[in-house]
Amino acid sequence: LREHGAVWAANDDPAPFSGNDAHLWEQYQRYVRQYAEFREEAAEQAKTIATRIKTIPADRFKSPWNVHYASHGPERDFSDLLFENTAMLDSIVKMPNTGGYAFPYSYKPAKAGRTHTANEQFNPDFFLKMAGAHDILVVEIKDDKDDSNRNKAKCRDGLRHFTVLNSRLEVAGEPWRYHFHFLSPEDYTAFFAETKRGNLDWRSGLMLSLVKGQ
Known part of the structure; x- marks a missing residue:
């Protein structure tokens, strides 16, 4: 939280942590109270922590976890928008990095040039269940214009993975379908607009640049 992260919790959960984490959470809550009282006159650490801890109405906190954590700016901004648009979702799952x-x-x-091939594991950032449906949006968040070789490979292999998964689900007679997305901040507004329209396979500007030429 002192660097780039942020935490969301339901406003009816006074103690989302236990053990040593509970002590740290209470310390952070003191920063929140200090900032609420003194605003710009509060200590810099209190200002930073207070603006990174967010409580939201329990009916909008549609997460199976006790807290929702985002590790960097683009994820924070996307998370804010998610909790503003929960009417279209049954569940929000922010996956751990590993x-x-x-x-x-x-x-x-x-x-x-010639180089070796790296083999790694891809852990998508978000799994979002659409309200009243068997559709899951799988979302990976990146910075604007981040068209690195790694992201191109993640996008390529992610599309392939969920295409195969959906085919197997269809053969098995299962109703669930997965819709894979690569997003950057400049795509957020269009993503939520298209999702509300039911266009679940819409592709972002970043995604189009990543699949170009593949």
């Missing part, structure tokens, strides 16, 4: 849903992808680190 240990969550993952699948392999491969890429060449260098943009030009």
Whole structure:
């Protein structure tokens, strides 16, 4: 939280942590109270922490976790918009950077010339269940214009992964379908507008640049 992260919690949950984490959470709450009382005269640390801890109405906190954590600016901005648009969602799951849903992808680190192929695991950032439907939006968040080889490979292999998964679900007679998205901040407004229209396979500007030429 002192650097780029932010935390969201339901406003009816006074103690979302336990053990040592509970002590740290209470310290952060003191910063929040200090900032609320003194505003710009509060200590810099209090101002930073207070603006990174956000409580929202319980009926909009549609997460299975006790808190929702975003690690950097683009994720923070997307999370703010998610909690403003929860009417179209049944569930919001922010996955951990490791240990969550993952699948392999491969890429060449260098943009030009011969180089080795790196094999890694891709952990998409968000899984969003559409309200009253069997549709899951899988969202990866990046900075604007981030068209690195790694992201191109993630996009390519992510599309392939969920295409295969959807085909297998269809063959098995299962109603669930997954819709894969790569987004950057300049795509957020259009993403929410298109999703509300039911255009779940809309592609962002970043995604179009990542798949170009593939």
